[in-house]
Amino acid sequence: MKLSNPKNDNGFTLVELIASLVLAGILAVALTTFIVTAVDGFLLSKDAAEISQKAQLTLTRLRIELLDASSINTSESNANKLVFDNEYGTQTVERTTDTVALNGHLLTNGLQESYYAENDFLIYQQSTEGAWSITITLKYSNNNTEFQTTVNPRMNTLRNAPKLVYNQMIDTLDKQG
Numbered sequence: 785m786k787l788s789n790p791k792n793d794n795g796f797t798l799v800e801l802i803a804s805l806v807l808a809g810i811l812a813v814a815l816t817t818f819i820v821t822a823v824d825g826f827l828l829s830k831d832a833a834e835i836s837q838k839a840q841l842t843l844t845r846l847r848i849e850l851l852d853a854s855s856i857n858t859s860e861s862n863a864n865k866l867v868f869d870n871e872y873g874t875q876t877v878e879r880t881t882d883t884v885a886l887n888g889h890l891l892t893n894g895l896q897e898s899y900y901a902e903n904d905f906l907i908y909q910q911s912t913e914g915a916w917s918i919t920i921t922l923k924y925s926n927n928n929t930e931f932q933t934t935v936n937p938r939m940n941t942l943r944n945a946p947k948l949v950y951n952q953m954i955d956t957l958d959k960q961g
Contacts, residue, residue, distance in 0.1 A: 835894070835924045839931035842884060842892040846920055846935070849875060849886065853937040856916055866918070868937075884922065896925040 796804075849870065857867040857874075864879040877886050882895045916937055923930045 832929070835929065836931075838892050838894070839922050839924065839929075842922060843920060843931060843933045845886070845891060846877060847933055849877075850918055850935040850937055853916075856918070856937075882925065892922065894924050896923045896928070 850866075850868065852870045853868040853875075854871075855869045857869070860867040866877040868875055868877075875887060877884065877891075879895070882897050883893045884891045884895065917934060918937070919932060919934045921930060921932045
């Protein structure tokens with residue numbers, strides 16, 4: 785009978801097997817974490833791009849409609865409703881729950897519902913002659929991002945009101961020396 789020499793065995797010991805399984809497990813966890821993080825980042829950027837496109841399209845459409853507004857009905861308008869007249873007649877932009885609609889036609893959805901009570905349509909009269917500035921704010925629920933635009937309708941008598949204020953300030957400084 786021949787005794788085997790442990791140095792000549794061609795197998796793995798139990799300690800070597802356990803060590804290799806532990807290392808393989810650590811690598812698997814690290815790789816899984818990396819893949820999950822990458823997929824989450826991709827999905828987050830995809831959602832952000834989608835929301836940004838929706839907001840840009842909505843704000844551009846409203847900007848075009850409001851740019852030619854001939855009058856704004858302040859008695860019917862409020863923080864979530866804007867009534868104005870343009871060459872096509874009376875137009876209504878209204879925020880209901882999580883949507884914004886122009887004359888009942890959906891422009892965007894997915895807005896933050898808790899933001900509903902705040903000012904989505906802020907109407908500011910710059911002078912008693914009828915110059916208006918309208919600020920529209922959209923806040924989406926997916927990423928809590930706020931989009932905003934300000935429109936100065938063409939019918940304004942003070943079309944460049946900020947420039948006029950700046951010029952008046954420069955004139956005052958010039959007179960003072």
